[in-house]
Amino acid sequence: MRLVLFEPDIPQNAGAMMRMAAGLGVPMDLIEPCGFVLDDRRLRRAGMDYLDQLDLTRHSSWAAYAQATHQGRLVLLTTRGAIPYTDFAFAPQDRILVGRESAGVPEAVHEAADVRLVIPLKPPARSLNVALSAAMVLGEALRQSAAATP
Template identity: 50%
Template sequence: MRIALFEPEIAGNVGAILRLSACLGAAVDLVEPMGFAWDDRRVRRTAMDYIDHVTITRHADFEAFRSTIGASRLVLFTTKSEQSPYTFTFRPDDILLFGKESAGVPVDVSDICDARLRIPMRPQVRSMNLATSAALALGEALRQTDALPD
C-alpha cells in the first residue's frame, strides 16, 4: 500500500507521515511542487531516524506520479465526499491520495480518482490535520486487508 501526497505544503506533516509509513510499512509518493525545500530540517526532525525505514519516491508533477500507478486504484481522501472509508472495501495495492493542506486537489485530479472518501467527523469542524487523516486512513486500509504489522 502507498500514501501519495499531492503538493504538500507543511514539512512537519510530511515528516509525521514518513514516520507513520515507516512504522506501518507503506511507501510514500511526494507529488511536487512542495511548499518547502526537501532538505528542510523540519522533515527530518519530525520523521527522525524513521526516514531511513520508508520508501520515498518524489515525482516532478502529477502526470509523472500517475505514470507509476499501474493497475492500482487511486483512492482520494477529501472533505468533498460523503462515502466513509469505514464502508469502503480497500485492496492491498490501493494508493491513498491526500491533497495539499490549503486546497486539497484540483477537480481534474479528483475526477480521475477511482474513489473519493471522507473521514467522518463532527459537522462543526472543517477538516483534520493531514498526518492525522493519513494515520486513520492507512490504519483502516491495512486493517481491512490484513496487512497490519505484528
C-alpha cells in the same frame, strides 16, 4: 498499499506521514512541488531517523505521477467525498492520496481518483489535520488488508 502525498505544504506534516509510512512498511509517493525544501530541518525532525527506512518515490508533478505505471485504485481522501472511509472495502494494492494542507487537490486530481472518501465529522468541523487523516485511513486500510490475508 501506498500512501501518496500531493504537493504537501507543511514539512512537519509531511515528516510525520513519512515516519508513519516507514514505520508501517508502506511505500510512499511524493508528488511535487512541495511547499518546502525536502531537506528542511523541520521535515527531518518530524521524521526523526525513520526517513532512511522509507520506500519513497518522488514525482516532479501530477502529470508525471499520472503517466507512471501504478497498481490498484487511487483512493482520494477529501472533504468532498461521498463514501465514509469506514464503509469502504480497501484492497491491498490501493493508493491512498492526501492533498495539500492549504488547498486539497485540484479538480483534475479529483476526477482522476477511482474513489473519493470522507472522514465523517461532527458539524461545524470541516476537516482534520492531513497527517491525522492519513493515519486514520491508512490504519483502517491495513487492518482490512491484514484481515483479508490468510
